[in-house]
Amino acid sequence: MLATYVWFPTRHNWFICVRLCRLLEIESDQCGRPAEGFDSCTGQQDTRMTSPVRVIVVGAGNRGDNYSQFATIHPERMKVVGVADPRKFARMKLQQRHKIEDENVFNDWRSIVERQKFADAVLICTPDRLHKEPAVAFAKKGYHVLLEKPMATTVEDCTAIVRACTESDVMLSVAHVLRYDPLIHKIKELIDAGVIGDVIHIQHLEPVGFYHFAHSFVRGNWRNQAESSFALLAKSCHDIDLIHHWAGARRCVKVSSFGSVSHFKKENKPAGAADRCMECSVENDCPYSACKIYLDRMKQGHTGWPVSVICQSSLPDIEIVTEALKTGPYGRCVYECDNDVCSNQVVNMEFEGGLTAALSMVAFTEEICQRKTAIYGSKGELSYDGHEIRVFDFLTQRTTKHTALSNAPKNSGLSGHGGADYHLMDAFISAVANNDPSLICSGPEETLMSHLLVFDAERSRLESSVVYCGEGKRA
Numbered sequence: 035m036l037a038t039y040v041w042f043p044t045r046h047n048w049f050i051c052v053r054l055c056r057l058l059e060i061e062s063d064q065c066g067r068p069a070e071g072f073d074s075c076t077g078q079q080d081t082r083m084t085s086p087v088r089v090i091v092v093g094a095g096n097r098g099d100n101y102s103q104f105a106t107i108h109p110e111r112m113k114v115v116g117v118a119d120p121r122k123f124a125r126m127k128l129q130q131r132h133k134i135e136d137e138n139v140f141n142d143w144r145s146i147v148e149r150q151k152f153a154d155a156v157l158i159c160t161p162d163r164l165h166k167e168p169a170v171a172f173a174k175k176g177y178h179v180l181l182e183k184p185m186a187t188t189v190e191d192c193t194a195i196v197r198a199c200t201e202s203d204v205m206l207s208v209a210h211v212l213r214y215d216p217l218i219h220k221i222k223e224l225i226d227a228g229v230i231g232d233v234i235h236i237q238h239l240e241p242v243g244f245y246h247f248a249h250s251f252v253r254g255n256w257r258n259q260a261e262s263s264f265a266l267l268a269k270s271c272h273d274i275d276l277i278h279h280w281a282g283a284r285r286c287v288k289v290s291s292f293g294s295v296s297h298f299k300k301e302n303k304p305a306g307a308a309d310r311c312m313e314c315s316v317e318n319d320c321p322y323s324a325c326k327i328y329l330d331r332m333k334q335g336h337t338g339w340p341v342s343v344i345c346q347s348s349l350p351d352i353e354i355v356t357e358a359l360k361t362g363p364y365g366r367c368v369y370e371c372d373n374d375v376c377s378n379q380v381v382n383m384e385f386e387g388g389l390t391a392a393l394s395m396v397a398f399t400e401e402i403c404q405r406k407t408a409i410y411g412s413k414g415e416l417s418y419d420g421h422e423i424r425v426f427d428f429l430t431q432r433t434t435k436h437t438a439l440s441n442a443p444k445n446s447g448l449s450g451h452g453g454a455d456y457h458l459m460d461a462f463i464s465a466v467a468n469n470d471p472s473l474i475c476s477g478p479e480e481t482l483m484s485h486l487l488v489f490d491a492e493r494s495r496l497e498s499s500v501v502y503c504g505e506g507k508r509a
């Protein structure tokens with residue numbers, strides 16, 4: 035029963051599971067088999083639990099705040115009963131919104147695990163380097179875990195999280211939100227239905243966006259590997275996970291990768307530029323100017339991301355944003371930061387049976403994270419632009435268009451990633467309420483396998499060599 039719980043959402047995962055059992059040294063017959071006729075990611079109403087699923091939010095920043103809004107949309111399905119965050123503003127915001135009792139408001143997650151279990155699940159939304167410890171501790175206390183991606187920043191820590199959840203018989207959902215996007219799910223359905231025949235090649239682009247990259251990966255939380263993680267893990271573990279998912283039961287056998295920090299370096303600082311945008315005489319000609327990214331948006335009444343991120347202790351207004359740019363990290367010249375993560379990276383993969391895949395992650399784009407994918411098969415070509423899927427059939431030479439409806443509410447904290455944030459929460463809460471891990475699309479086994487692939491790709495980049503997956507030490 036334990037293993038069925040954690041290991042086997044789908045029949046297609048069975049092969050992955052057997053490999054993973056070896057990695058974790060678990061007997062494969064402990065794993066059980068996927069339920070017949072199961073169809074995940076389609077959303078399901080809760081039937082078992084009559085009272086709302088009780089959750090604790092650990093890390094009430096941008097993501098924790100967003101996910102907690104599921105309780106506002108569906109109070110009958112989820113209740114936020116606890117919060118932990120060292121930032122008073124962040125935890126108070128959630129306490130007020132969800133009427134959390136004083137005794138359940140903490141400035142550190144450790145205080146919660148010292149207490150008797152008082153909720154069904156935990157949403158772990160702390161910074162990248164603070165995932166493993168709370169994930170393992172909460173799993174051991176018997177909480178079901180929704181864990182932000184990346185799972186953790188080392189192979190050992192990712193593996194330890196999966197092991198703790200397995201041994202504690204709790205569900206783990208990693209926030210690979212794209213897996214819950216109805217269009218992404220549709221792509222998998224079309225592949226599995228054979229509409230393009232055998233999948234031969236997958237080409238996938240992650241356009242990070244020029245100001246998004248400057249915000250998050252040059253000035254912000256993910257700029258420096260020692261403080262967070264390498265860019266491929268922080269940004270594109272989603273994308274490798276999608277490629278791995280679309281490749282199906284085929285294992286990736288080899289990977290190579292190249293990438294570096296381009297442009298955002300001291301030597302590219304324009305003549306006459308100051309160290310801070312607020313004092314810079316050439317700021318007007320700079321697309322990465324903090325005045326344009328934050329202050330101009332604020333002046334137009336935009337107080338959401340990325341403006342909200344730079345105001346850590348209060349709601350944004352013009353004075354607070356101005357002060358943050360004068361003194362804080364987000365007002366720095368992009369050519370004078372301590373950034374060291376890649377701004378562009380390519381990953382080439384070969385899967386069993388000769389399926390090849392190529393991922394490009396690039397900072398310098400107009401689109402903000404609007405992925406583009408082309409999947410080439412023996413009978414047709416499938417392309418995806420984030421809005422619709424087109425399938426060109428080689429035999430009939432006709433193109434069919436596919437869309438997928440999302441019932442995610444608009445203009446809430448959960449409308450992010452095209453509504454996929456909502457669908458992730460919907461699936462996790464349903465899984466807990468129904469005691470049914472098959473509703474989770476991003477469970478431990480596939481997620482760990484795709485994370486391992488990310489570590490292999492980064493090792494290839496660092497060593498300038500082709501890496502045979504699973505062999506040798508990972509990055």
Ligand SMILES: NC(=O)c1ccc[n+]([C@@H]2O[C@H](COP(=O)([O-])OP(=O)(O)OC[C@H]3O[C@@H](n4cnc5c(N)ncnc54)[C@H](O)[C@@H]3O)[C@@H](O)[C@H]2O)c1
Pocket residue numbers: 092093094095096097098118119120121124141142143144159160161162164182183184209210211255268
């Ligand atoms: N799934 C996605 O698409 C997606 C998107 C963005 C970020 N993320 C990931 O989500 C995580 C959180 O990102 P974010 O943008 O919300 O960051 P954030 O900085 O806004 O929030 C993190 C919060 O954790 C709090 N925290 C720090 N130490 C803590 C502790 N000991 N106990 C409790 N709380 C603590 C911080 O004070 C902060 O409020 C990161 O791992 C990030 O990589 C995922």
